[in-house]
Amino acid sequence: MNEEILARFGNDLRRAGVRVGTGELADAARALALVDLTDREAVFLTLRATLVKGAGSLEAFRLVFDRFFAPPETRRRRQEQERLREEERRRALQRSAEELTYREPHPETSYGPEEVRFQLTEEQLLAYAEMPAERRQALQDYIERSFMNLGTNPRIQRSVEGVVAGTINYWRRSGKGAGRGVVVEDPRESLLWRDIRTLSEEEFPRMAQLIRRFSARLGTALNRRYRPGRRRWRVDFKGTLRASLSTGGIPFRLRRLSRHGRRPKLLVLCDVSGSMVEYSGFVFQFLCGLAAAVKSLECYLFAEEVERVTPLLREGLSFAATLDRLTAASRQWGAGTDLRRALDLVERAEAAHFLAPDSLCLVVSDGKTVGRPAAIERLGEFARSVRRILWLNPLPREEWGGAAQFARYAALKECRNLAQLEGILRGELLPRHRAA
Amino acid sequence: MRPEELGAALERVGYFADRDLVLSLFLALELEKPLLVEGDPGVGKTEVAKAVAAVLGYPLIRLQCYEGLDEGKALYEWNYQRQLLRIQLLRDRPEPAAAERDLFSEEFLLERPLLKAIRSPGKTVLLIDEVDKSDPEFESFLFEVLSDFQVSIPELGTVPARQIPVVILTSNNERELSEGLKRRCLYQHLEFPDPVREARIIAAKAPGAGEELAAQVAKAAAYLRTLDLRKKPSVAESLDWARALVALGHREVSPQAVEATLSTALKHRADQEQVAAAGGAGVIARRAGGER
The missing domain is CATH 3.40.50.410 (von Willebrand factor, type A domain)
Incomplete structure (x- = not known):
């Protein structure tokens, strides 16, 4: 396999959170020379044995491998899907921004701005797009009512923006808006990174194991101090000298000190x-x-x-x-x-x-x-x-x-x-x- | 030796490895790199090293790790008592410097497993078992052996390996190993064998069990491992279970047979209670296919 391809694969692994060093990539290159490169499974196992160093990275490795070494038609299909998803995301952002913009109905007679746009993050706009239609409508009505009744001065704008952002955030956090915006295939979305509230009962055994x-x-932490003990980590000079008195000053038996578990x-x-x-x-x-x-x-x-x-x-x-x-x-x-x-x-x-x-x-x-x-x-x-x-x-x-x-x-x-x-x-x- | 040949050779010595493990072993042998085998207790990690030693015909040198293991136990130690006796004998010798040089010669060196593997005139298989039980300091100490296959003894200098040993490290994953150690090794995660493979292991290692009983025990063990137990039955325990069934004259995993022998597979009271709550011997027998 071309070294450049291997280096790019290593880079993708690093981005997925798998720690891969140059030494490991060199090992992988040497190992690949020993296997049949047309055998996909052999390539997979070889790269896994040389690049993955812990059970926690196995799943991430599998995902990155599948993605990187996908057949051309799968890759094309995936790129197309990603393009469509990106387009839809952009459309959703635009639609949300439009819906949440207040437009002055009679700009010619008003002293205020013609339109008011809020400073919302992309996540907030996407979460808004996911809200049910009646919730979105209620929020739009609130904006319109507030500005029509109270005017559009900066103080009012700030407080309305606060309410809108707060409502969207509440909806996001209540877990109802968790579906979109999350990359389903993100390897970091593993058990370790999941919100502990969302862990299901079937996942408890794995969580318990972790x-x-x-x-x-906790039980393996050690004390800083050394004490006499059997584990023999350090020579206890004082103890050895004292013990040597019984053999006429010849330190025949060494006394040792060890660090005890805290x-x-x-x-x-x-x-x-x-x-x-x-x-x-x-x-x-x-x-x-x-x-x-x-x-x-x-x-x-x-x-x-x-x-x-x-x-x-x-x-x-x-x-x-x-x-x-x-x-x-x-x-x-x-x-x-x-x-x-x-x-x-x-x-x-x-x-x-x-x-x-x-x-x-x-x-x-x-x-x-x-x-x-x-x-x-x-x-x-x-x-x-x-x-x-x-x-x-x-x-x-x-x-x-x-x-x-x-x-x-x-x-x-x-x-x-x-x-x-x-x-x-x-x-x-x-x-x-x-x-x- | 090609991977397929290695797999077949492992089977001949009674170790039924899947393709993952065979390929990792093949790479470890070809690249002359240590192989770190990680997995739950009882999946057959230590057996890998024994089987490899048997296949290659190399002697197996085993270093069992534990908390507090130090270089005196793992690498070398000076034969202190012998040195003292020599001092007594040489008390009146005129040239003390030569006597001191003499005292730190190989004659007074006690070889421990790592040094033994390094200095062995022929190839060996070095098994560093349960490395996660040792202290992090000891892990750092292994770096030199694992990457350069040499050890440094201050009084003697660097001792390079005469023949690079086949090194297999095992870990139960009780604590995270250091990046440095992992970087120096190839990695293989071992799972419990699937029922078909486990049945083959049981049939090969428990004479008298027969294929039918072996398959049933393997299925029963696989079922028990799906439960949330404190200690899942290991392959060795399924073997004991099969042997116990044979010894008691059972030809199938029936509810009565399970009642009589389950303690060979489950060693915790809580686990036995859990199995009882999940339906007890009847369910196990049904899952094993021994109750028709």
């Missing part, structure tokens, strides 16, 4: 109030994964009250059984949130053991609580009794609102998909792995 893998790393103490507080219900699948997967990987774990569900669920997680039941038991046992589901009270109760229940300078507190919540100022103050007090508070928020950062103020006492992290979760576990909990 979480188990991330969580397993067993992180983890206190997990999970919000299961009404606003968090749609994330509950993720939250419980996360808890089950943590319970399987971390030995010293204490876990509470909270809404208006708190409930200790550690013993249940420790029973070693399957995920489905655990979820069943949790939902049946908990009375906090869907209640309101009172973080201040929850922290009070946890502190009272868990006075000495887990509130210690070496324990990490993990809060999973959207931060929507009653009495926020008091809750923030309370979190500040709570933060003094643990090493660190890490707060995973499943909402997009721009929707945090007042919840962002918790950042004074906790490290707030957006956690909307498994890729973000992995990043947090890697970067925040396992600094050693980051260095590696």
